Amino acid sequence: xxxxxxxxxxxxxxxxxxxxxxxxxxxxxxxxxxxxxxxxxxxxxxxxxxxxxxxxxxxxxxxxxxxxxxxxxxxxxxxxxxxxxxxxxxxxxxxxxxxxxxxxxxxxxxxxxxxxxxxxxxxxxxxxxxxxxxxxxxxxxxxxxxxxxxxxxxxxxxxxxxxxxxxxxxxxxxxxxxxxxxxxxxxxxxxxxxxxxxxxxxxxxxxxxxxxxxxxxxxxxxxxxxxxxxxxxxxxxxxxxxxxxxxxxxxxxxxxxxxxxxxxxxxxxxx
Amino acid sequence: xxxxxxxxxxxxxxxxxxxxxxxxxxxxxxxxxxxxxxxxxxxxxxxxxxxxxxxxxxxxxxxxxxxxxxxxxxxxxxxxxxxxxxxxxxxxxxxxxxxxxxxxxxxxxxxxxxxxxxxxxxxxxxxxxxxxxxxxxxxxxxxxxxxxxxxxxxxxxxxxxxxxxxxxxxxxxxxxxxxxxxxxxxxxxxxxxxxxxxxxxxxxxxxxxxxxxxxxxxxxxxxxxxxxxxxxxxxxxxxxxxxxxxxxxxxxxxxxxxxxxxxxxxxxxxxxxxxxxxxxxxxxxxxxxxxxxxxxxxxxxxxxxxxxxxxxxx
Numbered sequence: 001x002x003x004x005x006x007x008x009x010x011x012x013x014x015x016x017x018x019x020x021x022x023x024x025x026x027x028x029x030x031x032x033x034x035x036x037x038x039x040x041x042x043x044x045x046x047x048x049x050x051x052x053x054x055x056x057x058x059x060x061x062x063x064x065x066x067x068x069x070x071x072x073x074x075x076x077x078x079x080x081x082x083x084x085x086x087x088x089x090x091x092x093x094x095x096x097x098x099x100x101x102x103x104x105x106x107x108x109x110x111x112x113x114x115x116x117x118x119x120x121x122x123x124x125x126x127x128x129x130x131x132x133x134x135x136x137x138x139x140x141x142x143x144x145x146x147x148x149x150x151x152x153x154x155x156x157x158x159x160x161x162x163x164x165x166x167x168x169x170x171x172x173x174x175x176x177x178x179x180x181x182x183x184x185x186x187x188x189x190x191x192x193x194x195x196x197x198x199x200x201x202x203x204x205x206x207x208x209x210x211x212x213x214x215x216x217x218x219x220x221x222x223x224x225x226x227x228x229x230x231x232x233x234x235x236x237x238x239x240x241x242x243x244x245x246x247x248x249x250x251x252x253x254x255x256x257x258x259x260x261x262x263x264x265x266x267x268x269x270x271x
Numbered sequence: 272x273x274x275x276x277x278x279x280x281x282x283x284x285x286x287x288x289x290x291x292x293x294x295x296x297x298x299x300x301x302x303x304x305x306x307x308x309x310x311x312x313x314x315x316x317x318x319x320x321x322x323x324x325x326x327x328x329x330x331x332x333x334x335x336x337x338x339x340x341x342x343x344x345x346x347x348x349x350x351x352x353x354x355x356x357x358x359x360x361x362x363x364x365x366x367x368x369x370x371x372x373x374x375x376x377x378x379x380x381x382x383x384x385x386x387x388x389x390x391x392x393x394x395x396x397x398x399x400x401x402x403x404x405x406x407x408x409x410x411x412x413x414x415x416x417x418x419x420x421x422x423x424x425x426x427x428x429x430x431x432x433x434x435x436x437x438x439x440x441x442x443x444x445x446x447x448x449x450x451x452x453x454x455x456x457x458x459x460x461x462x463x464x465x466x467x468x469x470x471x472x473x474x475x476x477x478x479x480x481x482x483x484x485x486x487x488x489x490x491x492x493x494x495x496x497x498x499x500x501x502x503x504x505x506x507x508x509x510x511x512x513x514x515x516x517x518x519x520x521x522x523x524x525x526x527x528x529x530x531x532x533x534x535x536x537x538x539x540x541x542x543x544x545x546x547x548x549x550x551x552x553x554x555x556x557x558x559x560x561x562x563x564x565x566x567x568x569x570x571x572x573x574x575x576x577x578x579x580x581x582x583x584x585x
Contacts, residue, residue, distance in 0.1 A: 003372050006369075006374070007369060007370055007372070010366055010369040010370070010375070011366075011370075014358070014362065014363075014366040017357070017358070017362070018355050018357045018358040018362075019357075020357075021357065091354040092351035092352060092354055093351075093353070093354050093355070095320075095347070095349045095351060096347075096349065096353075096367060096414065097370065098320055099318055099320070099342055099345065099347040099349075100339075100342055100367070100370035100371055101339040101340050101341075101342045101343050101370075101371060101372060102339055102370070102372070103339070103342075103370045104339070106370055261337070261339070262337060264320075264321055264322055265320075266282060266321075267311075267315070267320075
């Protein structure tokens with residue numbers, strides 16, 4: 001187990017160092033700056049509007065900011081986590097890794113760690129800039145708490161989605177990105193929005209929403225939570241939601257590691 | 272060391288290898304076959320990367336499929352290019368050694384030693400995008416031998432090497448073989464493999480067509496239909512003499528000084544040529560084989576295998 005983790009960390013370090021090209025750095029930077037830029041433009045627009053900027057308007061912008069950071073983190077995870085096997089097969093480096101003991105599992109876990117690290121770093125930059133922007137207008141005095149809450153939520157989000165996208169990368173080599181986008185649409189947009197009491201609880205978004213309401217509820221407009229409870233019912237204690245998300249991550253990682261170790265990947269058609 | 276029993280690998284309806292039976296003791300082996308003959312599939316089966324559709328594979332007495340710990344005893348240098356342009360040779364080889372279960376410091380030490388062994392220590396801190404093809408080939412060898420394996424498998428190791436690089440590679444492989452460790456050398460060019468003096472395994476169309484010592488393979492090769500071009504001062508007289516003394520299948524005057532001809536028995540031809548030169552004082556300035564690959568040999572072996580051709584001396 002120690003050796004697997006050691007190899008996974010080595011893979012993560014090598015992956016980040018060798019694949020962080022100017023293009024990838026630029027893409028990551030654009031992703032990190034997109035939510036604060038949008039928020040800044042909204043604040044600017046509201047400032048020059050007839051009503052002017054107010055705390056209630058700013059509170060309405062907060063959920064939108066969270067959605068934007070969510071989108072950015074999902075996009076980053078899809079770009080980094082899903083090509084875990086296909087990139088190696090296409091780049092022809094798979095054969096070097098697969099001919100090492102535990103190389104397959106190392107590449108799976110290492111690439112998961114790399115995708116998580118990069119995506120979470122993007123989230124942290126985004127969250128920090130958005131928090132500074134909101135605080136500069138609202139002066140709530142809760143800046144640190146707001147930053148910590150969002151950082152915690154996106155930490156769990158990057159873990160859970162990273163695990164799922166990594167698993168999809170192992171299972172569907174050729175269309176991993178398509179399947180990942182499909183998963184988000186079906187599970188977290190369609191399924192999670194159905195006002196049932198059971199079905200939406202299987203989505204990642206449901207658990208993240210519940211944690212958000214507990215940690216950020218004081219910051220959101222009160223009407224949002226009332227409406228939410230009418231539709232989705234009462235949630236569990238926040239620790240249960242955290243355990244479910246961590247459990248989903250561990251389950252997907254174990255399943256992915258098992259699949260990559262036991263699957264036959266064809267690197268060449270000889271005949 | 273390696274045992275294959277009636278091993279067949281199918282990729283859906285395409286045959287990768289077809290009913291191969293092998294029992295290889297520790298030693299040096301040259302796996303020869305044209306491109307697409309099944310060499311890489313065979314190597315992947317031996318490494319446990321592919322599961323045989325029919326039959327079984329045993330490596331060091333164990334079925335290698337899903338036995339990744341067995342890979343600790345093997346060094347693989349595949350034919351594919353290294354695709355980490357930003358990483359330095361040392362970073363890449365260190366990472367490759369780490370995946371064998373070594374800690375970073377230990378892995379880096381082994382990587383430095385192996386890169387020094389393959390003569391790349393002067394460039395090990397340069398990004399691999401600045402490496403020549405020969406340097407990348409050396410880095411690939413370096414990653415294969417760094418963990419001191421019992422069996423080294425090299426797939427087309429001479430690809431892209433210049434004559435000096437080829438000579439150095441041959442010298443390295445001879446040194447490796449002299450240590451008594453296992454070596455499998457897959458190639459589609461006979462004379463490159465011949466320099467290491469291995470036992471040969473000839474594979475084509477996914478089938479093991481022949482195996483044996485270099486002498487045995489030379490005997491097969493000597494009876495292979497052969498196409499030659501000769502440059503001479505008197506092509507008409509040479510053609511007449513060749514037809515008289517040899518079994519010539521076809522003959523063509525390609526220029527005023529050149530003849531192109533094919534013979535079913537190269538051994539007979541090479542015996543006759545010195546006699547013709549000596550007795551008739553004909554000057555032959557060049558003898559060139561038009562086909563320096565093994566394709567002719569393999570097509571003949573395939574015919575033998577199918578029973579379309581009877582081997583001479585049988």
